[in-house]
Amino acid sequence: MRIAVLASGRGSNLRALLDARAAGRLDAAFVGTFSDRPGAGALEIARAAGIPAHALPPRAYADRAAHDEALFSAVADVQPDLIVCAGYMRLIGDAAVARFAGRMINIHPSLLPAYRGLHTHQRALDDRVPVHGASVHYVTAALDGGPVIAQAEVAVRADDDAERLAARVLAREHRLLPACVALIADGRLRQLDDAVALDGTRLTRPLRL
């Protein structure tokens, strides 16, 4: 399976994917990493691993649609079977979502459908929820709203602040994302629920990983 990664930030989830491949837990080829931020740590991690790294800053394009078109044309050029959004922080337009329907997944730091969008850890703390976590889901036109493949739960502690909680969630993300990509790369996800990949309907019960 050919995988393209989209990332805006430090790239620890990309590193977790590469570590999983090195450890024999993920049978996949990483064919390109793409970022909207030229300084993203994820691009450095990709280059160090010999993976082509591309920066497409939005300011170089007339509008959001033009940036999306350039980005996803570059992604299409590497002929990925799967696009993994690993900390990609821009909204993805409907045209790109439709172009890669069922072939693009995202990791999000909450137990979806709770806390779509930003500042998920602080919002979970403000609500005093006992359990928080992370989700991997298919990307659809609904922000953080596509079918959830799997989730990891993290207990919230009385003395947590957003930073401490984020760190524990991130540690779980580093196991969750490679496990989900491996499910898809090995063709096992379709055995678990064909409907997820093929028609985009929501799993009745996301996997707990």
Ligand code: GAR
């Ligand atoms: C991760 O916590 C990921 O879940 C989150 O960004 C972080 C990226 O960290 N993604 C989102 O918030 C997407 N809306 P990383 O760059 O170290 O992988």
